[in-house]
Amino acid sequence: MTTYARYPIALERGTGCRVWDTDGREYLDFVAGIATCTLGHAHPVMVKAVTEQIQTLHHVSNLYYVPQQGALAKWLVEHSCADRVFFCNSGAEANEGAIKLARKYAHEVLNIADPVIITAHASFHGRTLATVTATGQPKYQKSFSPLVPGFHYVTYNDIAALETALDELDNGGRRVAAIMLEALQGEGGVRPGDRAYFQRVRQLCDERGILLILDEVQVGMGRSGQLWGYENLGIEPDIFTSAKGLGGGIPIGAMLCKSFCNVFQPGDHASTFGGNPFACGVALAVCETIERENLLANVRDRGEQLREGLRAIAQKYPNHIAEVRGWGLINGLEIKADSPLTSPEIVKVTMANGLLLVPAGPKVVRFVPPLIVTADEINQALSAVEQAFASL
Structure with missing residues (x-):
């Protein structure tokens, strides 16, 4: 049944915080099955x-x-x-x-x-x-x-x-x-x-x-x-x-x-x-x-790193970004009500840049990566988000 409005990619494999589609293209996964893949993909445990x-x-x-x-x-x-x-x-x-x-x-x-x-x-x-x-x-x-x-x-x-x-x-x-x-x-x-x-x-x-x-x-x-x-x-x-x-x-x-x-x-x-x-x-x-593996410490550290990076992006685009909020590795970037931008639009652009995100309503972009995400992967995600705002 057509109960899902799907994005036009088909994912076939993953490792850690990364997934690949059927065309062989790599993505950094900050959706994690909608806050579900705690240990990422194909974790040895x-x-x-x-x-x-x-x-x-x-x-x-x-x-x-x-x-x-x-x-x-x-x-x-x-x-x-x-x-x-x-x-x-x-x-x-x-x-x-x-x-x-x-x-x-x-x-x-x-x-x-x-x-x-x-x-x-x-x-x-x-x-x-x-x-x-x-x-x-x-x-x-x-x-x-x-x-x-x-x-x-x-x-x-x-x-x-x-x-x-x-x-x-x-x-x-x-x-x-x-x-x-x-x-x-x-x-x-x-x-x-x-x-x-x-x-x-x-x-x-x-x-x-x-x-x-x-x-x-x-x-x-x-x-x-x-x-x-x-x-x-x-x-x-x-x-x-x-x-x-x-x-x-x-x-x-x-x-x-x-x-x-x-x-x-x-x-x-x-x-x-x-x-x-x-x-x-x-x-x-x-x-x-x-x-x-004391993953809670990683969640707190990487979450703070992500929020700091998103706030820096918000300062560059004050006409479009209203707020950054969240706990640990569940964070939202809210688009201003009077901005023409929408969260689905931003998600589509970051997807083209190799980053998977998910909306939380028409004006909030949600960041929920696996709890094993690294500092380098957070920085890569922030770069993709900044590129998206620059292009839009």
């Missing part, structure tokens, strides 16, 4: 893990205990604030699981018959009916009504708007069960969460008995310079989700929670492929490599 696991056992279903699943869950719990993990296949499924868990908690613990989950405008949580409803962007919801009831939207990083919504919903007889936010809005324009805002959100949730859910699908697994985005905000969520970078490009998702809200019982939720030996074996290898 992933090649070894994939080979060993497919030669032993790749899938058995969750009718039985899966040692690789247990080992991965143990690593995630030991390296986060969570106590329990549910494995699935994607970010949308992880967020769907979080929504279901929050609703069951609302019914069984909070005694809320018709629970509401607050999410943010400009958010992105997935493409299933529930997660596209949670997504606060009408363009993704168009033509898919009736949407799933039980969601309410507020402005991101605006604590007054959130407090007003909580009061109005309560006064209207609609009880809020959870607040679901991204630690950094990715598809919404690479907008980092404000630390003071999130600390107040955590306080409000504690005061009102509301669950705090954080969507870490794009920003988690080291991309922010911390293992989890919430670590940049000085808080802990009750539930959070992961996918994308968790498997380094092998499909896997996870919904993690603290013990007190772990209300799922056998039969409440399930996944045929979720947590199978193959996906978990590879994901565990990715996690251990992030830790063993």
Whole structure:
């Protein structure tokens, strides 16, 4: 089906932060499968893990205990604030699981018959009916009504708007069960969460008995310079989700929670492929490599180098560039609203210069290279971006 507006190249192989198309042309990959290829392409650790696991056992279903699943869950719990993990296949499924868990908690613990989950405008949580409803962007919801009831939207990083919504919903007889936010809005324009805002959100949730859910699908697994985005905000969520970078490009998702809200019982939720030996074996290898090779330090250093370079370009083109923002290796370059330039236009020109980038809306260019990116590769990318602005 023609559901994708594709760029006119076909990629056939890759190594590290570089890929080649079917015509043999080389590109520096600062898309990384949309913030997914944590270790880049054809990383020896992933090649070894994939080979060993497919030669032993790749899938058995969750009718039985899966040692690789247990080992991965143990690593995630030991390296986060969570106590329990549910494995699935994607970010949308992880967020769907979080929504279901929050609703069951609302019914069984909070005694809320018709629970509401607050999410943010400009958010992105997935493409299933529930997660596209949670997504606060009408363009993704168009033509898919009736949407799933039980969601309410507020402005991101605006604590007054959130407090007003909580009061109005309560006064209207609609009880809020959870607040679901991204630690950094990715598809919404690479907008980092404000630390003071999130600390107040955590306080409000504690005061009102509301669950705090954080969507870490794009920003988690080291991309922010911390293992989890919430670590940049000085808080802990009750539930959070992961996918994308968790498997380094092998499909896997996870919904993690603290013990007190772990209300799922056998039969409440399930996944045929979720947590199978193959996906978990590879994901565990990715996690251990992030830790063993201290990739978080590289993410912080290369991210600062990238932002400094982009700010220098912004100073050269003040009529076109509004802002550079981000954490670690998830960064956005925002084009001014009154500039004739658009992010898709810039992406096409940098592609012609051998650099792959991805838009985050019509006016933001997103930079999400593999976490192994080098200083020389950052400089090469900056050169391609500067050439693009010069030519445009």
